[in-house]
Amino acid sequence: MKILNVLTLVLVIVGGLNWGLVGLLNFDLVAAISGTGLVLTRIIYVVVGLSAAWQIAPIVSALASNDTAAGHAR
Template identity: 65%
Template sequence: MKFINVFTLILVIVGGLNWGLVGLFGLDLVAAIFGAGSGLARIVYILVGLSAAWQIIPPFSAVGSGEFAAGQNR
C-alpha cells in the first residue's frame, strides 16, 4: 500500500507543477511532452486526477478514526 501512496503523491506533485507552469507561462508541459490532445496526455491527466482523489482519502480517514483529534492533544 505504501507504493501506491508514494506513486500517487508524485503524480499529484507533477500535476500541481504542471498547473503552475500553465498559470505562470502558459506552458502545458504534459501536452508539450506527449502532444496536445494525444491519448498519452489524456492518460497522464486521468492518472493525476485519480491520484488526487486517492490522496484525499488519508486525511478523512484520520479524522474519522480520531487519529487527527489525538494528534491535537500533544
C-alpha cells in the first residue's frame, strides 16, 4: 500500500507541475510528450486525477490523527 501511496503522490506532483507550466508558459508537457488529442493523453490525465483522489485518504487520516505529515503510519 505504501508503494501505491508514493506512486500516486509522484503523479499528483507531476500533474501539479504540468498545470504550473500551463499557467505560466501556456505549455502542456503531457500533451507535448504524448500528443495532443490522443487517447493516451486523456488516459494520463485520468490516472493523475485518480491519483489525486487516492491521496485524499492519507490527508484525512493524518488530520484525524493530528499527524503533521500526510502518509505517516502510526
